[in-house]
Amino acid sequence: MPVPCATGCGRNASLKRPKTGDALCKECFFWAFETEIHFTITRGELFNRGDSVAVAASGGKDSTVLAHVLKTLNERYNYGLNLILLSIDEGITGYRDDSLETVMQNSADYVMPLKILSYKDLYGWTMDEIVAQIGRKNNCTFCGVFRRQALDRGAALLNVKCIATGHNADDIAETVLMNVLRGDIARLKRCTAISTGSEGTIPRVKPLKYSYEKEIVMYAHYKKLVYFSTECVFAPNAYRGHARALLKDLEKIRPTCIMDIIYSGETMSVKEEVTLPTQRTCSRCNFVSSQEVCKACVLLEGLNKGLPKLGIGKSSKAKRMLEEYNAKQNDSLQEAISEINDEFKKNNCISKGKVCKSNCKSKENKHSTTDLNTVDANTNSCEQVHSNEVTDDNKETKCCNKKQYCTNKKTNETNESNSKAEKLLAEYGIPESSDKPNSIEETNSSQDKVCEIDVSNSVDNEEFDVDLHTNDEVILKEEDNTCAGACGKVDSLHIGF
Amino acid sequence: MAHPIKLQIQFGGGAELLFDSIKSRTIELPAIDKYFPECQREKWTIKELLVWMKDNLLRERPELFLQGDSVRPGILVLVNDTDWELYDELSYELLEGDTIAFISTLHGG
Ligand SMILES: [Zn+2]
Ligand SMILES: [Zn+2]
Ligand SMILES: [Zn+2]
Numbered sequence: 001m002p003v004p005c006a007t008g009c010g011r012n013a014s015l016k017r018p019k020t021g022d023a024l025c026k027e028c029f030f031w032a033f034e035t036e037i038h039f040t041i042t043r044g045e046l047f048n049r050g051d052s053v054a055v056a057a058s059g060g061k062d063s064t065v066l067a068h069v070l071k072t073l074n075e076r077y078n079y080g081l082n083l084i085l086l087s088i089d090e091g092i093t094g095y096r097d098d099s100l101e102t103v104m105q106n107s108a109d110y111v112m113p114l115k116i117l118s119y120k121d122l123y124g125w126t127m128d129e130i131v132a133q134i135g136r137k138n139n140c141t142f143c144g145v146f147r148r149q150a151l152d153r154g155a156a157l158l159n160v161k162c163i164a165t166g167h168n169a170d171d172i173a174e175t176v177l178m179n180v181l182r183g184d185i186a187r188l189k190r191c192t193a194i195s196t197g198s199e200g201t202i203p204r205v206k207p208l209k210y211s212y213e214k215e216i217v218m219y220a221h222y223k224k225l226v227y228f229s230t231e232c233v234f235a236p237n238a239y240r241g242h243a244r245a246l247l248k249d250l251e252k253i254r255p256t257c258i259m260d261i262i263y264s265g266e267t268m269s270v271k272e273e274v275t276l277p278t279q280r281t282c283s284r285c286n287f288v289s290s291q292e293v294c295k296a297c298v299l300l301e302g303l304n305k306g307l308p309k310l311g312i313g314k315s316s317k318a319k320r321m322l323e324e325y326n327a328k329q330n331d332s333l334q335e336a337i338s339e340i341n342d343e344f345k346k347n348n349c350i351s352k353g354k355v356c357k358s359n360c361k362s363k364e365n366k367h368s369t370t371d372l373n374t375v376d377a378n379t380n381s382c383e384q385v386h387s388n389e390v391t392d393d394n395k396e397t398k399c400c401n402k403k404q405y406c407t408n409k410k411t412n413e414t415n416e417s418n419s420k421a422e423k424l425l426a427e428y429g430i431p432e433s434s435d436k437p438n439s440i441e442e443t444n445s446s447q448d449k450v451c452e453i454d455v456s457n458s459v460d461n462e463e464f465d466v467d468l469h470t471n472d473e474v475i476l477k478e479e480d481n482t483c484a485g486a487c488g489k490v491d492s493l494h495i496g497f
Numbered sequence: 498m499a500h501p502i503k504l505q506i507q508f509g510g511g512a513e514l515l516f517d518s519i520k521s522r523t524i525e526l527p528a529i530d531k532y533f534p535e536c537q538r539e540k541w542t543i544k545e546l547l548v549w550m551k552d553n554l555l556r557e558r559p560e561l562f563l564q565g566d567s568v569r570p571g572i573l574v575l576v577n578d579t580d581w582e583l584y585d586e587l588s589y590e591l592l593e594g595d596t597i598a599f600i601s602t603l604h605g606g
Contacts, residue, residue, distance in 0.1 A: 015579070218580070230604060248571045251570065
């Protein structure tokens, strides 16, 4: 027997809303769903007129619905937003083709510019290259850590005011539950915030914070939105899998539990004597980090030093590895590697302008040259500043901040170390740059070139690579560093340098 | 008298990945007393349909689709494009020509 729509519109109901229990027809459901998101946006003051907003787009259901609804509301209520789809391509063979195709389709359908940035663009390494170094077993750590920062780096490149992500109510309830289950009070406090970001960073907002997963999927279904779904993302027996299954079971019995858990998370207060790790920015790359050096930089350091396992596992182990590594290296090899790092950094900096990665320290050089590559956010032009101070005062710089190997020592390099460098370069698959590492003019001019970001250039001609076990819808949204619900691996990096 | 019925079943949101990636298929259910000799009912309901699907269509990892005698929470069921929660869910009596869709909310993107 058909059920009439609860609004009295005269049509038959198509679904029962989990949030309210109302039976609504498609049209009334669309209106209710969109209007609630509009209220979420206006009440939370998520955007300002004229803002450029990057919509984190994975091609999955949440980001597809988010993009569609934001476009609809932007027109209906005249928000005056400049919406840009931002996608990250981690470069894992076989994984991203379909989802990136979906994103491109969305971009065409919604007439929204799309920017796809690869891990290679952002970090200088593709996941395939990382897997070649580290093996399959630990690559989740990399994809999770890199993915987390990728959006921030991408948004910085796009020069947007904020990033909108597709976190839905079910996701947030799950995160609250997970943080309780892990005793992670700092994240518990943060995870329900509709807008996150400390000063100096690009805030992330969650317009779908109060939208149920069921409604998102029904909306996409009834609107016939094209989205991409991967293999089931959580192993039923992983820790997160249990939490998620519990939540779904509870939701089945009493759908309001989702809102109730979010409410609990929002209103719970933390005893004052509980000390929380402060959020700060990484001293190397200046993106948000809970440590002095962020995990992405630690992992990159490991990769660039040929110690890819550095940063995976206990910090004591990492320290030991570093010590052993340093003890083992003779000077010439160390210089060779430093040179690789330099060269590598140049390549990085050249290809991504604002983004800067790794740092090579020289043990025997107490006075290292500091190289500040500053990108003017408004003009997107790069300047390079040289100063002779020693390290650590650089945290204030907004942009690319890297400490360089002392250049004075470089002059007496031997042919032997160069050939070693070449060998290592070949092993890393890093094309040898013809630029001399310290040629400022050359670096500047090539930086100028690449620092011009063309947002309207919506389709990149890069090859998109893939992996089936990762799920980026989840990862784009993850507050922690697990690669996906699938592996349920909780990040185990606690490294202090 | 019980008799065979034809149905359209559809999969979406990643649920199709559990069914050979086929998104839509026409199935014919035998007379219910042929398939479930013990069954007292004359008509197929979604509850029996799920058993039939498990026996005939679901190749691996049934726990990703089924839980107890229902679908796993998080998999939406639509009867002729309407939320099965507006019908009687498992006890909805299937009619000749019905379209039953299973859409996963659990699969990522
Ligand atoms: Zn209505
Ligand atoms: Zn993984
Ligand atoms: Zn960093």
